Amino acid sequence: MQRSYVVNGEVGTSGRKPITQAGDRILDAIANAGGARQATYETRITLQRGSKQGSAIMKDMIDNPAENVFVQAGDRIYVTKDPEIFLAFGAVPQPGPIEFGLEKLTLLEAVGKAGGLLDQRSDPGAFFVFRYEPESAVRQMKPDYQGSYGAKVPVVYRVNLRDPKAYFYAKGFTIRDRDVLYVANSAAAEFKKFLDILGSVRNVANTATDAVNLPKQLSGN
Template identity: 35%
Template sequence: MEAQASVKVSSPNKERRAGVDYALVDINKTVLGLLQSVKAADSFKGFGGGRGPAPNLPLGVGDIVQVSIFESQSGGLFVPSDAGSRPGNYVTLPNQTIGKDGAIMVPYAGRIPVAGRSVESVQNDIQKRLQNRAIEPQVIVSKVTTRSAQVAVLGDVNGATKIELNEGGDRILDLISQAGGLSTPGLETYVTLQRGNRTATILYDDLTKTPSENIFAQPGDTIIVNRERRTYLAFGASGTNGRFDFEDARLTLGEALGKAGGLLDARANPEQVLLYRRVNRELLARLGVDVRRFVDTEIPVIFRADMRDPATMFVAQQLPMQDKDIIFVTNADSIELLKFLDLVNSVTSTASGASSDVITTRDAIRKF
């Protein structure tokens, strides 16, 4: 069965109208398939680093390094020919912090630029500068502190901190774990990755269930963990009206109606259960709606479910709810008639004359 979609435009000129254009779409199997395929707009996969080896961690400003220089025999530039016992023919220079100019100082080799370079590259550079001075020099550069390769983990974790990345690679979940883990329910927690001028946010539950989203962190990243209470509203002829927490990672329309007390037998119209939601313009076009009359990217949509149809019951049990959805269960026509009769009765039971009754009833109906 194809999706049936109709568009209704409210008029801002009529009295007591909000003036918001919206689309009306009947829920069926086709609509269910499209709504189930909707994924979060943001993704960490666009940052790269999901597969393959861990990213290289070059030296950077603020890192503390240690340089050891070996010579093949004593009596050279760095290893004197003395009679004392030595652990080996090498000398270890004092630890150095890579300065703002991105360089360190090595005696007889001069100022060596190191920021942005690998350890192996720096070692080879120092060896070349010393090869005509020292005896077959060999150089080892070691990282003591990697301040330039740190990631900040903030927000709703048990221990917000800055973490030094290691050469083996640290993924997003690794860093959240090192920060003490979540201090909030995972199904209501979002993880935001800030890298340079780019930002992406995904649900923590999606991060744990989608390995490709658990990418390697890079130096300078900021990870923000934030709880956002996921709720929906239920109004009309449902058992209970108000705001409800999801309490589940995947809540469906059928389950949401159940949490709200279901449909009241004496009041509800099962053919008119409405779900209010803003939908992406592209998705709405795929549902068969003419979107040319709409201006915004996100368009207000009312999804209508006929709960008298057994097939719709199955669809409702699979239709995923979204944060801030609104469910409205309309009243049955008989209830509206009773309201009208009660209104008329309240008017005609007064002591005013018949002509006054007619005028008052007419005005009351218009308001109704």
């Protein structure tokens, strides 16, 4: 009996495929099924092997060959669209979840995807980005951090585009999957409103960071 695996989802031809004599890795299996329909950076590959399963974004699998394991008989491979998104709130024309649509998205590009700024309301001095950072990164930014959050620390970055230097930082600030972007109406009152939206005013405020002072962090280096 010929050994085989199954590929389903966002590929050219779903179905059962034979394992070749030389053996097939996951990316080979997807190629044999006609390739992925979506861009590699928004394609999630899930491998189910018996009662176990694991998944990865296709681009990450390409960049990290160790994740591109050999397929075994009976494996099931699911290929799905899983675009990176960020959430936009505040003084932007198009609030809500927004797909990156790009392999890499900067803060300025994210503002553009949210429709730009509302001239009558937005404060260019008060852009905020919320995300969870590794504890090691937080300690680099705040050496006095007491380590009260565990491995992932909630952090708010503020960018003041009234400062000419901040424009170049914003061009290098890379938005990550599930980041929250908030464009304020006024720097003081709206920052608290943003923290209220996040639902953890006191805790998040303790790790708020002014991005103007972090050119290395914002450049992605």
